Amino acid sequence: MRFCPEESFIPEKCTGCGTCFHVCPTGAVTISGGSLPDFEDSVCIGCGHCGVYCPENAFGLKPLEHEGIPGPEGFRRLLENRRSVRCFSDRIPSEEEIRELLSILDQCPTGRNAQGLLVVTARGEGASNRxxxxxxxxxxxxxxxxxxxxxxxxxxxxxxxxxxxGGEDLVFRDAPVVIFFFVPGRNPTGRTDGVIAATTVMYHAVSMGLGTFWNGVAERLYPLFPSWHLAGTSGMRLTAVLCAGYPGREPFGMFPGRDYRIRFEGTEKRGGGSSC
Structure with missing residues (x-):
């Protein structure tokens, strides 16, 4: 859903601090004359930043819950326990479990708050056979x-x-669940929104005891096979394919880590080992 500041605003709670003006990414909030903000609907993208950052909760939002947020070590442990799963057990996730897996999508950011994601799921025995x-x-x-x-x-x-x-399914690996992530063809940020959504679902799967793997081969083959094309996706762009299910085998070792580089642009090394 899109947040409407005009409908949610509670004037008697506002102290005129100007926080909403400063955090609005599109300049839809103005404060002129009096101390109360004005909201320009034609510019507002409904992102909700004005309400989220209001110190007086003048928009009537549910307070944030900070308990249970993992620290850096706990979050890293979650990432370390994620491995691509290509051997699935015979246990098929229920429809309720898939809904829970995908429920995290309501927290996924989208460019300009476009919220145009479409997720299509094939589930059940032989789901990948098609x-x-x-x-x-x-x-x-x-x-x-x-x-x-x-x-x-x-x-x-x-x-x-x-x-x-020879007939072996080396593309979908007999996955009991196949998830397709679509964005509108003219999405303001291209395929990025779908990639973020698939990544979020992938890590949520780890917390639920499910395994996934990114099916880049299926994403690239999708335009070539008309029989794959899913109803209701006209005008949409496929951005990611996840195969999911309960792992048929458990990993025992930790991957040693991948190479990467970090560069701090514009920093200057100074005497004494300090930098700015």
Whole structure:
């Protein structure tokens, strides 16, 4: 939902501190003449910052709950326990569990508060068969023409392509749940909103004891298979595909960590080891 400051504002609680004016990202709040703010609906994007940061709660929002927020160590532990899961158990998450998994989406940020996310879920025994079948048939057709063998030789994936043509689901991994994340075709921030949403769901899955893996192959193949196209997604752009379910195997080791670089632009090293 979009926040409407005009409808929520409680004038008698306002002290005229100007916080709402300073935190508004679009300049929709003005304070002129009197001490009470004015809200310009044509500019407001409904992000709710004016209400969230109001020290007097002059917009009647539910107070934040700070208990239970993990510290840096607890949050890092959550990330360390996330591993891509490609072996799923026979236990199929219930519809209620999937709804709980996706309920975190109401906390996902979107560019200019566009809120245009569409999430489509395929769930149940053989949920991925609809999508893996066409891939297997294509692989077998390419094998008959010799193109699959050539592609395998050029990419070094001869064995993988052979398993695929043999009927093994190496794209969706027989996942009991497949989640597609769409954004409007003209989304102001491109595919970023969908990637943020999928990432949030991925980590929420860890907290629920579920496993996921990012299916970049399916995302790229989606335009090529008309049978994959999902109802109600016309004009939408697929941004991410997550496969999910209960892990069939548990990890025992911790990944050693990935390489990255940090650069502080514009800092100047000074004597005594200090920097600014």
């Amino acid at each position: 999508f893996s079948g066409p891939v297997v048939r294509l692989a077998r057709m390419l094998r008959r023409t010799g193109l699959l063998q050539l592609a395998g030789a050029l990419t070094g994936m001869r064995r993988v392509f052979a398993r695929l043509a």
